[in-house]
Each structure stands twice: as C-alpha cells, then as structure tokens.
Amino acid sequence: MSDAITAEGLVKTYGEVTALDGLSFTVPRGTVLALLGPNGAGKTTTVRVLTTLLRPDAGRATVAGCDVVADARRLRSFIGVSGQYAAVDEHLTGAENLEMIGRLYHLGAARSRARARELLERFGLTDAADRPVKGYSGGMRRRIDLAGALVADPPVLFLDEPSTGLDPRARAALWDTISELVAGGSTLLLTTQYMEEADRLADQIMVVDHGRAIARGTADELKDRVGGNRIELTVTDAAEMDTAREALAWVAVGAVQAEPESLQLTVPVTDGPEALRQVLGRLAGTGVRVRDAGMRRPTLDDVYLTLTGHQAPGTDEQVQEATR
Amino acid sequence: MNALTMPVADGWTIARRNALKIRRSPDLLGSAIMFPIVFVLMFAYVFGSVIEVPGMSYREFLLPGIFVQAVVMGAQITGYTLTLDLQKGIFDRFRSLPMAPSAVLIGQTVADVLMNLASLVVMAVMGLIVGWRVHTSPQEAVLGFGLLLLFAYAFSWFTATVALGLRTPESFNNVATMVSFPLMFVSNAYLDSSKLPTPLRVVAEWNPASTFTQAVRELFGNTSDAMTTSDAWPMRHAVPASLLWIAVMLIVFVPLATRLYKKAVSG
Numbered sequence: 001m002s003d004a005i006t007a008e009g010l011v012k013t014y015g016e017v018t019a020l021d022g023l024s025f026t027v028p029r030g031t032v033l034a035l036l037g038p039n040g041a042g043k044t045t046t047v048r049v050l051t052t053l054l055r056p057d058a059g060r061a062t063v064a065g066c067d068v069v070a071d072a073r074r075l076r077s078f079i080g081v082s083g084q085y086a087a088v089d090e091h092l093t094g095a096e097n098l099e100m101i102g103r104l105y106h107l108g109a110a111r112s113r114a115r116a117r118e119l120l121e122r123f124g125l126t127d128a129a130d131r132p133v134k135g136y137s138g139g140m141r142r143r144i145d146l147a148g149a150l151v152a153d154p155p156v157l158f159l160d161e162p163s164t165g166l167d168p169r170a171r172a173a174l175w176d177t178i179s180e181l182v183a184g185g186s187t188l189l190l191t192t193q194y195m196e197e198a199d200r201l202a203d204q205i206m207v208v209d210h211g212r213a214i215a216r217g218t219a220d221e222l223k224d225r226v227g228g229n230r231i232e233l234t235v236t237d238a239a240e241m242d243t244a245r246e247a248l249a250w251v252a253v254g255a256v257q258a259e260p261e262s263l264q265l266t267v268p269v270t271d272g273p274e275a276l277r278q279v280l281g282r283l284a285g286t287g288v289r290v291r292d293a294g295m296r297r298p299t300l301d302d303v304y305l306t307l308t309g310h311q312a313p314g315t316d317e318q319v320q321e322a323t324r
Numbered sequence: 325m326n327a328l329t330m331p332v333a334d335g336w337t338i339a340r341r342n343a344l345k346i347r348r349s350p351d352l353l354g355s356a357i358m359f360p361i362v363f364v365l366m367f368a369y370v371f372g373s374v375i376e377v378p379g380m381s382y383r384e385f386l387l388p389g390i391f392v393q394a395v396v397m398g399a400q401i402t403g404y405t406l407t408l409d410l411q412k413g414i415f416d417r418f419r420s421l422p423m424a425p426s427a428v429l430i431g432q433t434v435a436d437v438l439m440n441l442a443s444l445v446v447m448a449v450m451g452l453i454v455g456w457r458v459h460t461s462p463q464e465a466v467l468g469f470g471l472l473l474l475f476a477y478a479f480s481w482f483t484a485t486v487a488l489g490l491r492t493p494e495s496f497n498n499v500a501t502m503v504s505f506p507l508m509f510v511s512n513a514y515l516d517s518s519k520l521p522t523p524l525r526v527v528a529e530w531n532p533a534s535t536f537t538q539a540v541r542e543l544f545g546n547t548s549d550a551m552t553t554s555d556a557w558p559m560r561h562a563v564p565a566s567l568l569w570i571a572v573m574l575i576v577f578v579p580l581a582t583r584l585y586k587k588a589v590s591g
Contacts, residue, residue, distance in 0.1 A: 051420045052419070052420065053416055053419055053420060053589075053590070054590065055590070073422060074422075076420060076421055076422040077422035079420065081416075081417070081420040083413050083416055083417070084413075087412070087413030087414050087416050087417035088414070088417070089341060089345065089412075089414055090412070091344065091345040091348045091349060092341060092344055092345065096341075096344060100337055100340075100341050101417070101421065103333075103334075103337045104334060104337055104418070104421045104422075104423040104427075105421060105422060105423075106330075106333075106422065106423075132348060148417065
C-alpha cells in the first residue's frame with residue numbers, strides 16, 4: 001500500500017453545477033500534492049469527499065486504505081483536517097479547543113491535555129493558550145486550526161487553502177510550519193489558488209479546472225510543458241506594439257500576450273537565448289525602440305493560463321459558495 | 325471504545341464544550357438567568373399586587389409557572405447555539421473526527437440541562453426570597469425539580485429540531501418568540517385559567533405548559549382546594565400527563581433532530 005490517497009472517477013454535482021467531473025488521482029505516501037485551481041474548480045469539494053464530509057455521486061476514493069464511504073468512521077482516525085475557514089470554537093480558549101479535539105480522537109484526558117500544550121508551544125501560541133480564540137488574530141487562528149489537524153499526529157493531512165486571507169508575513173511563517181510537518185513524513189493534500197504556495201510546498205502539483213484534472217507534474221515539469229521560457233519585451237511607444245508583436249510571433253510557441261498599458265509583450269518560446277537574439281535582430285532595422293528585453297522561466301500563472309485558456313482568477317465567491 | 329460507551333464519552337466532551345460556551349456568552353447567560361429573575365420580580369410585585377388566586381398567595385401560585393417558563397426559555401439555548409454553530413465550520417471539524425456523530429446533539433442538549441439546573445437554582449432562591457415555599461416532602465420536591473429537568477431535556481430536542489429546520493439564528497429567534505409567548509400566556513402559568521373565556525380556557529387546559537405547571541404545583545404543594553379544578557384529563561392527571569408529554573417529545577424529536585442534523589451538515 002504505497003498510495004496514501006486514491007481517487008477514481010469522482011463525480012459530484014449540485015443541481016446544475018458540476019463540482020467534480022470524474023476526477024482521478026493518487027498521492028503516494030509521504031508526499032505532498034497540491035490541488036491548484038481557481039475558486040469553483042472543485043478543490044474544496046475534493047477535500048470534503050476525501051475527509052468523509054461529502055458523499056460522491058459516483059467514483060471511489062480511499063484514504064490510508066479506508067474507503068471514504070464504506071469505512072468512513074475508521075478513516076477519520078487516520079486524518080487531520082484544516083479547513084478554509086478556521087473550524088475552532090471562538091468561545092473556547094486555544095488549549096480547550098485542542099484538548100476537546102484530542103478527546104474526540106479518543107486520546108484520553110491526560111494525553112489530550114499534554115498534546116494540547118505541546119502543540120500550542122510548537123505553534124508559538126503558549127501565551128495565548130488560555131485566551132478565548134475570539135481574540136486571536138487571523139494568523140493565530142490559522143495556526144490553532146492547523147494545530148487542531150495535528151492533535152492525533154495523523155498520517156494523512158488535508159489543508160484546504162491554508163493561507164487564504166493571511167498577510168505575507170503570516171503566510172511565510174505558515175509555510176515554514178507546513179514544510180517542517182511534511183519533512184516528518186506525513187502525506188499532505190493541499191489546495192491552493194496561489195501558484196507560489198504550490199511551488200513552495202508541493203512535490204507534485206495537479207491543476208484542476210471545472211472538476212477535472214488538466215495537468216499534473218512537478219512545478220518544473222509543468223513549467224516545461226508550457227514552453228521552456230518566456231520572452232518579455234517592453235517598447236517605448238504604443239504605436240510600436242504591432243511591429244514588436246510580429247517579430248515575437250516568429251519565435252513564439254504559443255499566443256503572444258500584450259499589455260498595452262505597460263507596453264509589454266510576453267511570449268512563450270522553446271529556446272530562450274536563441275529566440276531573444278532573433279527577435280532583437282528582427283527589430284533592429286524597424287525603428288522600434290526597445291526599452292527592455294528579457295527572458296524568464298514561466299511562472300505557475302503562465303502555466304495556469306496556458307492550460308486553462310483563462311487567467312487564474314482572483315475571487316469568485318459565488319461559485320465557491322455553490323460548491324460548498 | 326465500543327459503540328455504547330463512545331456516544332456517552334463524546335457526548336460528555338461536547339457537553340463540556342457547550343457548557344463553557346454558555347458560561348462565556350453573556351447573552352445566553354442573560355436570557356437563561358436574568359430574564360427569569362426579572363420575571364419573578366415583575367410578576368410577583370406588579371401582577372401580584374392586582375391578581376388574586378383563591379385560597380393562596382399569588383407568589384406561591386406563580387413560582388411553578390415561572391419555573392416552567394424558565395425551562396421553555398432555557399431550552400432555546402440548544403436551538404440558538406446550533407444555528408450559530410451551523411454558520412461556522414465547527415461541525416465540519418466534528419464530522420472529520422472519529423467521534424460518535426450522535427454526540428453533537430446529545431452534548432448540546434445535556435449542556436442545556438446543566439444550564440437549566442443552574443437557572444432553576446437561581447430562581448428557587450429568588451422564589452424563597454419573595455415568599456414561595458415547598459409544602460410537600462423533600463422527595464416530592466426533588467421529583468418536582470426532576471420533572472422540570474426532564475421537561476427541559478425533552479424540550480431542547482424540540483428546539484434543536486426547529487433550529488435545524490430553520491438554520492439561521494435570526495429566524496430561529498423569531499419563531500422561538502412566536503411559539504413561546506402564546507405557549508406561556510395561554511396557560512395557567514401566570515393566571516387561574518379556569519377564569520378564561522371558554523375557547524381560551526380549553527386551549528389553556530390542554531396546553532402542555534399548563535400540564536407541567538400543574539404537575540409542578542402539585543409536587544411542590546403550591547395548590548389550593550379553593551381553586552376550581554379543571555375537568556380536562558391532563559389537568560386532573562398532571563404528573564402522568566407530563567411524563568407522557570416528555571416521552572412523546574423524545575420519541576418524536578430525537579430522531580427528527582438527528583435526521584435534520586445530518587441533512588444540515590452534509591452540504
């Protein structure tokens with residue numbers, strides 16, 4: 001049994017909305033898989049199915065060898081879940097929350113208490129341990145919620161958009177914590193809208209869109225799939241954009257993206273340095289004044305754009321609500 | 325842990341959580357303890373100075389009614405906190421844990437009974453201060469409080485059912501007020517219902533709030549021979565009728581609330 005999570009043809013529909021459309025994947029034990037996609041792509045639904053909160057309409061899934069439907073009760077003792085919205089009790093203190101979770105994992109009173117203190121210390125919440133969660137900052141709430149997922153030291157962890165709503169500093173701190181966690185050998189399924197987050201935390205990234213997996217690989221593999229490099233060119237005047245676009249089209253392996261406001265053009269190419277030289281050569285006699293020209297590795301935003309044909313969206317709360 | 329001990333142990337864990345929650349929510353504490361105190365004082369001194377009941381002091385007559393009222397209001401905490409929890413992610417957390425699913429509602433209703441016990445103690449003390457007394461044996465007095473707590477437990481399953489059907493705190497509060505006011509006022513809790521005009525009198529006689537009030541009056545000895553006794557069956561057999569009500573409420577609302585809970589959380 002080398003896969004901690006398996007999913008086979010998962011389907012879930014809400015009326016007209018298809019949240020999962022035959023999603024299949026596996027997560028080998030001890031690895032991190034990031035589900036990357038915009039709101040409404042089916043990430044949260046996937047987590048809800050795998051954590052037994054939601055029955056799939058069709059398909060099968062197992063976590064730690066347990067079927068998500070038939071063996072749900074046993075499955076739950078092997079998982080830790082931290083949701084998109086901090087699922088802790090506001091009126092209880094941090095310590096009381098963790099202790100309660102420990103008891104509900106049936107660790108026993110003494111072990112639950114000790115484990116709560118241990119985790120509070122590890123997450124830097126010792127000072128806030130005996131204050132109601134109500135008064136915690138956003139970052140502290142995330143940490144206490146994450147700590148809740150770790151109470152029973154479960155072999156499989158699910159983190160649904162762990163850093164949504166955090167400021168950059170709190171996010172960086174959370175990433176460090178998660179990195180340490182997975183270094184300890186846990187299997188982790190992570191959902192995120194942030195390319196950077198997937199890149200930073202995951203061994204493998206699966207891009208999902210409309211309830212389907214549209215690509216899977218390491219961050220580097222995905223970047224390679226959409227062309228080895230990007231050429232970025234900035235011109236001086238809007239009138240020069242068209243000429244520059246023609247020159248770029250010669251070397252392009254995908255669509256040329258133009259941003260008229262910043263006078264910038266971006267294009268995927270296979271051989272970066274060679275393409276850059278050709279483009280600059282073609283532009284030399286045209287009178288186009290190149291202000292800036294450069295080459296860069298594609299970001300996951302580029303990956304997303306190429307694979308789905310649309311920009312990775314920012315927020316689209318309605319769709320998210322519909323799939324919850 | 326086996327299938328039998330797990331719901332009990334988990335239910336107790338949840339009950340402790342809810343008890344802590346109630347203790348830290350001034351609004352809940354207020355409605356469960358302050359309201360009844362205010363009611364005891366208002367009815368005892370305002371109504372008490374104009375209302376007369378035959379053969380006994382109005383305050384002695386009143387207190388059992390106020391006890392029942394406190395239970396009706398206190399049991400609403402179950403429904404109200406359930407609607408609040410539904411809006412947070414805490415049920416998702418519970419459902420992802422290897423706990424007994426039934427523990428959530430068991431814990432909520434048990435915590436409510438603990439709360440009601442505290443509220444009854446406060447009110448009994450208030451009652452003693454304003455002149456209410458128990459005229460029966462200590463055993464019967466204990467039975468009286470026991471009956472109130474059983475009623476509280478059964479009634480909180482009713483409020484849980486309503487709450488899980490409505491799902492938002494606002495609509496729950498509206499419905500709770502709309503139900504509990506007529507329930508308490510068209511009854512014998514504050515007034516001698518035999519003096520009501522016939523249609524209202526019939527409603528009052530068959531109103532469960534009257535049945536419980538009458539049963540508690542009998543068990544505490546807050547009755548008077550000078551009062552007209554009703555011919556309605558639940559008024560003549562108030563204690564067995566109360567037990568019957570409790571049984572019916574539990575038989576109907578425990579499974580119903582459980583079903584609605586499953587429906588409400590599996591979104």
